[in-house]
Amino acid sequence: MLPVGEHWDLSLRTLGARAVRKALADSGNLQPDAIYIGNGLANILSHQANLGALISDEAGFPGIESCTFEAAGASGAAAFRAACMAVQSGLVDIAIALGVEKITECDGSTAQAAQDLILNYEFEGTNGLTVSAGAAIIAQRYLSEYHLDRSVFQNIALQSYQHAQGNPYAMYRNGITEAIYQKQPMKNHPLGLFDVSSLADGAAALVVTREELIPEESRDDMIRVLGSANAIAPLSLHDRHQLLQYRAASQSAASALRKAGLSLSNMDLLEIWDAHAIDVVLAMEAIGLAIEGEGWQTDMTTLSSMGGCLGRGNPLGASSAYQLVETVLQMRGEAGACQIGNLPKTAFVQSLGGLGSTAITHILGH
Amino acid sequence: MEAPRHWRLKKQRYSLTGEVCPHCSAKIFPPRDVCPECGQEAKTAFQFSGKGEVFSYTAITDAPAGYQDQAPYAIALVKLNEGPIVTAQLTDLGTEPVRIGMPVEMVTRRIKDDGNERGVILYGYKFRPVMQG
Amino acid sequence: MKLLIPEKPVGIIGYGAYIPRYRIPASEISRIWHGESEGTPIKEKSVPGLDEDTITMSIEAARNALNRAQIDPKELRAVWIGSESHPYAVKPSGTVVAEAIGASESISAADFEFACKAGTEAVIAGMGFVGSGMGDYVLAVGMDTAQGRPGDVLEYTAAAGGAAVIIGPASEALAVIDAAYSFVTDTPDFWRRQTQKYPEHGQRFTGDPAYFHHLENSIETFFTETGTSAKDYRFAVFHQPNAKFPQKLGKEFGFTKEQFQTGLLSPMIGNTYSGAVLLGLSAILDIAEPGDKIFAAAFGSGAGSDAFSFTVTERIKSCRNLAPSTQAYIQRRTEIDYAVYARHRGKYIMN
Structure with missing residues (x-):
């Protein structure tokens, strides 16, 4: 994992290769058979396709299997799920899942336009919709249906920025006060600047293998993948029967829990997608952690424990890899100032791609 | 230059031409091969009236590239009277504040210039408050 | 015989107006270029919105005309747009308008230009088309987003708007x-x-x-x-x-x-x-x-x-109330100042 931020001096391949090597070092220098790469925007922002060959060679592994997975914000989780499937199937022994995103290669409006491609280009993007405006449209409807005002997003944002204060890899480490939050400029009403995550550079990687291949001395650090699921919902907001139901989030959560044979009440730690404050609210409701209309009321202390996309920063396709790495650190007791009280034994990690259109959930355990 | 793409979609964009499912009568916009309601094949053209109401909305002040010359603008999900919801800009709002439930009607407007006054002009649907009289 | 009278009698079977909602008072233009005291030739003028041009305005006027004509747009045999502000120098406005209003592909479509009488020129052509029996219905539009050089006397008056008429057999005419x-x-x-x-x-x-x-x-x-x-x-x-x-x-x-x-x-x-x-x-x-x-x-x-x-x-x-009246468009009004007007009319240099 590399710090999220503006890496003016690092290019896409360096970011990715460094995260790969750090993950391998952490694993006790296992030799990978495959590197699966989660990335959203390199094709546009770095003018670079074929990342498998680019990054795996840069990391020092010519000759291995490597290719890219794209699922917008959930790209890193998609690569991780691919690594799990490859290893579990026996086709691959040791796989690396890398999430990498290089945002600062271009000017801001180009990065913005690239991010907007996660919407339906023909019928949303072409009509001038942006990602944050789409989130704001959902939020506006939410506030209207449940007779709420925009202050419901305050706790979510404050909590994320507070959690990020203890995360050395986070972009925003100064925290924000209620007073600052309440004076924020609007991004797209009713979402303010602090309700919408900022895109930034980042790379995070995880090594996936079978237990018997792990050296004896490293087995205590091992975290098990108990469940994994990917579900999609209609891409366009206008095609959804219920705008306020993140169907993909609920289906992917239920499916991953079922595979793990666990329920939500077993989860000690929750990593929920928070690219926009409204994403947290609707994911909470979709997953079943809150009833409809009350997703904003939930106790947030075990949510996004290292700052989430809002506080940590949002390296789009890499963010879901950060979520997984951060969860592993919490479960190992290595989360430093962000460490939650009791060492979590089980964790629920969900990443969303687009405005809830793709949801990938992983259940991790000791 | 995206002329082929806009050309292919012109009936949808200029006049909200969608589909009606021959199996379950669902009205569909934009047109698609498989009816989202019943899962069967759909390809019968249907002309929407263009009347509807604001389902939700927001304002865009930091418009994306290609849309800055019309910013700031309001963008909404509009629920058409026939059922489907479309994503579209609101235009000619005057002093009337946008609200959920506001009755609106379709107009065909310039969406954007495809490249610095040299490319193709993209025309398409937007919605405005229903005009009286 | 100097008059133009077709063999078969013809008439207007539908008409529709369009005027954009923005207005700049002549006094505001005078303020910029001549000081407050200057007399002005009119009270105010209409200004197109940022997303409007002769094509979009023609589409709305044509839809109004079709509503009053109560014919299927597929029955039109020609779509002719008269303007001196066609958005393209080369590429007809008429094809966009025809497609947007749902006209068939078996039509004549063209743009007319004769300064301020391009619209009535299209009407005369339509009289000949229908009057000769070549087709039952012709859509003729006169529409402009007129240009006036900043500071020129024409800037007070160069406005935006127009109307569409559908020419058809006299027996169906309003x-x-x-x-x-x-x-x-x-x-x-x-x-x-x-x-x-x-x-x-x-x-x-x-x-x-x-x-x-x-x-x-x-x-x-x-x-x-x-x-x-x-x-x-x-x-x-x-x-x-x-x-x-x-x-x-x-x-x-x-x-x-x-x-x-x-x-x-x-x-x-x-x-x-x-x-x-x-x-x-x-x-x-x-x-x-x-x-x-x-x-x-x-x-x-x-x-x-x-x-x-x-x-x-x-x-x-029976048909006049099937579309908004011209006065309804005149009364729909948002006043803008010269700075906004300059933006609407593309007078800022952006590069």
Whole structure:
């Protein structure tokens, strides 16, 4: 994992290769058979396709299997799920899942336009919709249906920025006060600047293998993948029967829990997608952690424990890899100032791609 | 230059031409091969009236590239009277504040210039408050 | 025989207006260029929205006309757009309008240009098309987003708007076209060269040798040939580059204020160029009664004049409320200042 931020001096391949090597070092220098790469925007922002060959060679592994997975914000989780499937199937022994995103290669409006491609280009993007405006449209409807005002997003944002204060890899480490939050400029009403995550550079990687291949001395650090699921919902907001139901989030959560044979009440730690404050609210409701209309009321202390996309920063396709790495650190007791009280034994990690259109959930355990 | 793409979609964009499912009568916009309601094949053209109401909305002040010359603008999900919801800009709002439930009607407007006054002009649907009289 | 009268009688079977909602007061333009005290030729003018042009405005006027005509757009056999502000120098406005209103592909489509009389020129062509039996219905539009150079006298009046009419058999008409007459000479009073943004004009030369000479000739000839005079018409509408010229012209021929005030829209919205006479006509049709006779005379620089006489039929009563009235568009109004106007009209240099 590399710090999220503006890496003016690092290019896409360096970011990715460094995260790969750090993950391998952490694993006790296992030799990978495959590197699966989660990335959203390199094709546009770095003018670079074929990342498998680019990054795996840069990391020092010519000759291995490597290719890219794209699922917008959930790209890193998609690569991780691919690594799990490859290893579990026996086709691959040791796989690396890398999430990498290089945002600062271009000017801001180009990065913005690239991010907007996660919407339906023909019928949303072409009509001038942006990602944050789409989130704001959902939020506006939410506030209207449940007779709420925009202050419901305050706790979510404050909590994320507070959690990020203890995360050395986070972009925003100064925290924000209620007073600052309440004076924020609007991004797209009713979402303010602090309700919408900022895109930034980042790379995070995880090594996936079978237990018997792990050296004896490293087995205590091992975290098990108990469940994994990917579900999609209609891409366009206008095609959804219920705008306020993140169907993909609920289906992917239920499916991953079922595979793990666990329920939500077993989860000690929750990593929920928070690219926009409204994403947290609707994911909470979709997953079943809150009833409809009350997703904003939930106790947030075990949510996004290292700052989430809002506080940590949002390296789009890499963010879901950060979520997984951060969860592993919490479960190992290595989360430093962000460490939650009791060492979590089980964790629920969900990443969303687009405005809830793709949801990938992983259940991790000791 | 995206002329082929806009050309292919012109009936949808200029006049909200969608589909009606021959199996379950669902009205569909934009047109698609498989009816989202019943899962069967759909390809019968249907002309929407263009009347509807604001389902939700927001304002865009930091418009994306290609849309800055019309910013700031309001963008909404509009629920058409026939059922489907479309994503579209609101235009000619005057002093009337946008609200959920506001009755609106379709107009065909310039969406954007495809490249610095040299490319193709993209025309398409937007919605405005229903005009009286 | 100088009159233009088709073999088969024709008429207007549908009409529709369009005026954008933005207005800049003439006093605001005067404030920028001449100080507060300057007298102004009109009260205010209409300005198109940031997302409007001759094509979008023609589409709305055409939809209004179709609503009143109550025909299937697939029955149109021609779509002709008269304007001096077509968005493309090469690529017809008519094909976009035809596609947007749902016309069939088996049509004639073209853009007309004759300065301010491109719209009425399209009407005359439509009379010939329908009157000869080549097709039952023709859509003719006069529409403009007129350009005025900043600081030029035309900036006070160069406005946006126009109207669409559907020409069809007289038996279905809401107003039968009794006759038309067209008079043209080569007179360089006003022009815009290819690729130039703003037109040039001959200043006072645009008055007597241009506007008055051509309109006087067409009206006089029309009256002589038809054996009519001002008193035979309940309403009259003339090309209206400002408030003064059409009133002076009307009075010359014995028209009274009661006859021409309904169609005189330039004091409230400015000069809509190709749209002006058809828009004035649409305001008249909004209130005319069956049996009323209407006289209309357009002027286009370069130069020429088209004169028409219409007789309103019973059908007007059942169809006039099927689309917004011209006055509804005039009353729908958002006032803007010169800074916003300059943005709407693309006068800021962005590169």
